Amino acid sequence: MDRRDLDWYIDKAVQILVFVGGVSAILLIIGIFVFITKEGAGFLTTTFDAKEFFTSPRWRPTSEHNPTYGALALIVGTASITGLAILIAVPFSLGAAIYIGEFATGKTREILKVLVELLAAIPSVVWGFIGLSIMNSLIIKLFDVPVGLNVLNAGVILGLMAAPIMTTIAEDALKAVPDGYREAAEALGATRWQVIFKVVLPAAKNGLVAAVLLGVGRGFGETMAVLMASGHSINLPTSVFDSVRALTATIAAELGETAVGSDHYRALFTLGIFLFLITFLINLTADLVLRGIRKK
Amino acid sequence: MARPEITYAIETQALNLWYSTFQALFDVDLQIKRGQITSLIGPSGCGKTTFLRSINRINERLGYVRTTGSITVLGNDIYGPNVELIQIRKQVGMVFQRPNPLPLSIRDNVIFGYRLHEGRGRLTRSQRDEIVERALRQVLLWDVVKEKLGRPAIELSLEEQQKLCIARLLPVKPAVLLMDEPCSALDPTGTEAVEEMIWELRGQYTILIVTHNMAQARRTSEECIFMLLGRVVEHAPTEELFVTPRHQETADYIEGRYG
Numbered sequence: 330m331d332r333r334d335l336d337w338y339i340d341k342a343v344q345i346l347v348f349v350g351g352v353s354a355i356l357l358i359i360g361i362f363v364f365i366t367k368e369g370a371g372f373l374t375t376t377f378d379a380k381e382f383f384t385s386p387r388w389r390p391t392s393e394h395n396p397t398y399g400a401l402a403l404i405v406g407t408a409s410i411t412g413l414a415i416l417i418a419v420p421f422s423l424g425a426a427i428y429i430g431e432f433a434t435g436k437t438r439e440i441l442k443v444l445v446e447l448l449a450a451i452p453s454v455v456w457g458f459i460g461l462s463i464m465n466s467l468i469i470k471l472f473d474v475p476v477g478l479n480v481l482n483a484g485v486i487l488g489l490m491a492a493p494i495m496t497t498i499a500e501d502a503l504k505a506v507p508d509g510y511r512e513a514a515e516a517l518g519a520t521r522w523q524v525i526f527k528v529v530l531p532a533a534k535n536g537l538v539a540a541v542l543l544g545v546g547r548g549f550g551e552t553m554a555v556l557m558a559s560g561h562s563i564n565l566p567t568s569v570f571d572s573v574r575a576l577t578a579t580i581a582a583e584l585g586e587t588a589v590g591s592d593h594y595r596a597l598f599t600l601g602i603f604l605f606l607i608t609f610l611i612n613l614t615a616d617l618v619l620r621g622i623r624k625k
Numbered sequence: 626m627a628r629p630e631i632t633y634a635i636e637t638q639a640l641n642l643w644y645s646t647f648q649a650l651f652d653v654d655l656q657i658k659r660g661q662i663t664s665l666i667g668p669s670g671c672g673k674t675t676f677l678r679s680i681n682r683i684n685e686r687l688g689y690v691r692t693t694g695s696i697t698v699l700g701n702d703i704y705g706p707n708v709e710l711i712q713i714r715k716q717v718g719m720v721f722q723r724p725n726p727l728p729l730s731i732r733d734n735v736i737f738g739y740r741l742h743e744g745r746g747r748l749t750r751s752q753r754d755e756i757v758e759r760a761l762r763q764v765l766l767w768d769v770v771k772e773k774l775g776r777p778a779i780e781l782s783l784e785e786q787q788k789l790c791i792a793r794l795l796p797v798k799p800a801v802l803l804m805d806e807p808c809s810a811l812d813p814t815g816t817e818a819v820e821e822m823i824w825e826l827r828g829q830y831t832i833l834i835v836t837h838n839m840a841q842a843r844r845t846s847e848e849c850i851f852m853l854l855g856r857v858v859e860h861a862p863t864e865e866l867f868v869t870p871r872h873q874e875t876a877d878y879i880e881g882r883y884g
């Protein structure tokens with residue numbers, strides 16, 4: 330009798346704990362959003378000029394006479410780095426996921442999965458450091474350019490950062506394809522590669538799209554590594570060798586030096602709202618795409 | 626491929642098979658006549674599926690399967706050095722216990738195997754449609770699906786799915802069809818319909834069909850093999866095996882004393 334009572338209490342306690350955890354996560358997210366919006370609101374309703382914000386590349390919040398708040402160069406900076414990162418990460422992670430999911434067996438497979446997870450756990454400042462030191466001099470040597478901190482550098486670093494997550498999610502998607510499909514195709518005389526290209530990849534399509542989207546989300550939100558590897562100079566890039574500046578890096582670098590409540594401070598929060606909305610949309614899309622699979 | 630002088634479509638000699646250390650087949654010697662329907666019966670776990678899956682070497686998907694002895698399909702040793710797995714799979718089609726259409730449209734399911742072997746390029750639309758129609762007609766499915774060839778195959782009923790799984794084998798012109806309890810997932814009406822269809826295919830293909838259903842074995846097959854604990858106990862013309870079994874075990878099994 331006693332034992333059962335104890336179990337019952339533990340059961341209840343855990344239930345409450347889980348409930349509190351879940352609710353507080355939701356409350357926190359709402360809280361964060363409210364906070365960001367509140368801080369940025371003053372700017373949005375007064376100084377904010379949508380046309381300037383989205384079309385002007387001039388981000389000069391500290392100018393004494395005429396501060397301008399054009400975020401175009403920052404948006405393009407983030408987009409170009411993320412775009413390049415995805416171009417690099419997609420083939421890598423798809424290849425890795427196919428190898429791990431369809432070819433590797435037993436020990437090899439387990440070891441590779443652990444390695445990928447380890448890769449995902451490398452702190453972003455370490456990646457930034459690799460970009461700043463190794464990649465920088467490598468790019469200068471290889472391409473004979475004056476500076477190695479640019480779109481190429483940040484894109485490669487970000488691609489390497491996004492690849493592990495994309496690999497893990499893509500591999501899950503491949504694993505979710507019923508083995509009966511593979512067996513049916515093999516029995517019909519399909520080779521390993523035909524099975525992969527004609528059956529497995531099409532069947533896993535949604536999961537793979539979600540993997541890429543989450544990688545994109547990661548790219549938009551990444552700050553430290555991008556700040557260190559991109560050169561951090563305001564620029565509309567015309568080639569991958571141009572330095573750029575990212576939205577996130579701008580916030581990280583400038584927020585500490587602005588007076589709370591000033592226009593500049595609020596403008597940074599507006600950038601934050603913008604980032605929040607974009608990553609939220611990307612993650613939501615990824616989630617909906619994934620949900621699409623489960624319904625089937 | 627199909628040479629007329631060959632009487633046996635499938636011959637095995639001293640076939641032994643292990644799942645890692647567990648031996649599932651013992652010295653299986655069988656000769657399965659060409660162009661006939663042969664049924665394979667025996668209690669659960671006696672190795673029927675295992676035997677069937679070694680004939681197209683699909684067993685090898687499991688890394689821990691080991692085989693000794695020989696299997697000859699239409700005169701070719703399938704473990705021979707010059708034999709390509711793809712060619713075996715082309716000659717030997719397989720129908721699984723649960724219908725397993727690919728996640729494609731009905732049409733793409735039927736043409737899938739053909740495209741694997743013949744390539745995509747040489748096929749015009751009308752040729753493709755002709756191949757699809759012929760295969761679907763052969764399995765008596767054409768009239769049901771002709772209006773919805775572009776629909777996903779999973780929308781079909783189980784019976785129709787199983788017929789589709791048979792239809793998709795036909796365009797590559799296999800000589801042998803292996804069927805592992807093809808009706809076990811179907812209701813009585815579906816079973817009857819699929820049986821009738823299999824009977825229609827008799828003569829054009831060598832069919833080896835596993836079944837738990839004595840009545841089905843009797844109705845649909847010309848010869849019958851009874852297996853027990855990984856060994857072949859008896860192989861005889863179906864009527865003979867059912868009316869005058871030569872072994873006590875066979876008699877016991879067909880009278881339902883094994884379960």
Ligand SMILES: Nc1ncnc2c1ncn2[C@@H]1O[C@H](COP(=O)(O)OP(=O)(O)OP(=O)(O)O)[C@@H](O)[C@H]1O
Binds near residue numbers: 644671673675
């Ligand atoms: N993948 C496997 N790994 C290990 N042992 C297996 C495997 N598949 C089958 N076996 C074993 O081999 C033996 C034969 O199995 P098999 O599936 O061929 O029997 P079956 O006659 O088809 O049975 P059923 O009528 O239930 O389908 C059984 O003892 C089974 O446990």
Ligand SMILES: [Mg+2]
Binds near residue numbers: 673805
């Ligand atoms: Mg079986």
